[in-house]
Amino acid sequence: GNSVTQMEGPVTLSEEAFLTINCTYTATGYPSLFWYVQYPGEGLQLLLKATKADDKGSNKGFEATYRKETTSFHLEKGSVQVSDSAVYFCALSTQGAQKLVFGQGTRLTINP
Amino acid sequence: DAGVIQSPRHEVTEMGQEVTLRCKPISGHNSLFWYRQTMMRGLELLIYFNNNVPIDDSGMPEDRFSAKMPNASFSTLKIQPSEPRDSAVYFCAIHGLRTRGTGELFFGEGSRLTVL
Numbered sequence: 001g002n003s004v005t006q007m008e009g010p011v012t013l014s015e016e017a018f019l020t021i022n023c024t025y026t027a028t029g030y031p032s033l034f035w036y037v038q039y040p041g042e043g044l045q046l047l048l049k050a051t052k053a054d055d056k057g058s059n060k061g062f063e064a065t066y067r068k069e070t071t072s073f074h075l076e077k078g079s080v081q082v083s084d085s086a087v088y089f090c091a092l093s094t095q096g097a098q099k100l101v102f103g104q105g106t107r108l109t110i111n112p
Numbered sequence: 113d114a115g116v117i118q119s120p121r122h123e124v125t126e127m128g129q130e131v132t133l134r135c136k137p138i139s140g141h142n143s144l145f146w147y148r149q150t151m152m153r154g155l156e157l158l159i160y161f162n163n164n165v166p167i168d169d170s171g172m173p174e175d176r177f178s179a180k181m182p183n184a185s186f187s188t189l190k191i192q193p194s195e196p197r198d199s200a201v202y203f204c205a206i207h208g209l210r211t212r213g214t215g216e217l218f219f220g221e222g223s224r225l226t227v228l
Contacts, residue, residue: 044155
């Protein structure tokens with residue numbers, strides 16, 4: 001079946017540090033891949049996505065590249081800010097499927 | 113913008129009581145999803161509807177849970193009777209008309225349920 005595995009949190013960094021949150025997936029077919037972010041007290045919102053191999057999704061300084069050979073979609077940001085503190089979810093959707101399969105989420109805290 | 117309004121935002125109730133959570137899409141959509149979020153189990157899909165018809169309810173934990181979508185503008189998730197282990201944040205989400213097939217969902221802010 002389809003599944004997503006994220007690096008376990010929580011992750012705590014200082015402001016301006018480099019961020020990587022690992023995500024690997026197992027899927028039949030050719031999935032689309034997503035990163036969602038959940039700020040405190042809010043619902044999830046789409047951060048970025050990639051729909052085919054070697055695509056790079058980017059938004060708000062975050063990037064992730066769809067790597068089919070390693071079945072990965074790691075999230076990176078070169079310089080994090082306190083406002084990036086949130087829970088980040090990696091997810092996939094297979095072609096024709098409507099359901100999103102989410103990873104367990106990674107809580108990120110950025111200290112000033 | 114696509115989105116949903118959920119109510120109540122917070123609910124505290126006693127074990128055995130009936131709980132009804134509500135979701136109101138504020139834009140056109142084809143599909144509506146109910147998710148549950150807990151620390152232990154993360155984000156779980158409970159049920160989803162296409163064109164108001166339940167398609168997959170395999171995530172509904174047991175018969176105490178039921179969901180309805182009487183029309184495109186409203187959905188409910190009911191728990192009767194509630195138990196302490198039902199304490200969680202319940203999210204409603206939709207595919208927007210323009211984002212169907214892309215996998216992008218628009219989430220509400222959630223209903224935090226505490227069952228004492």
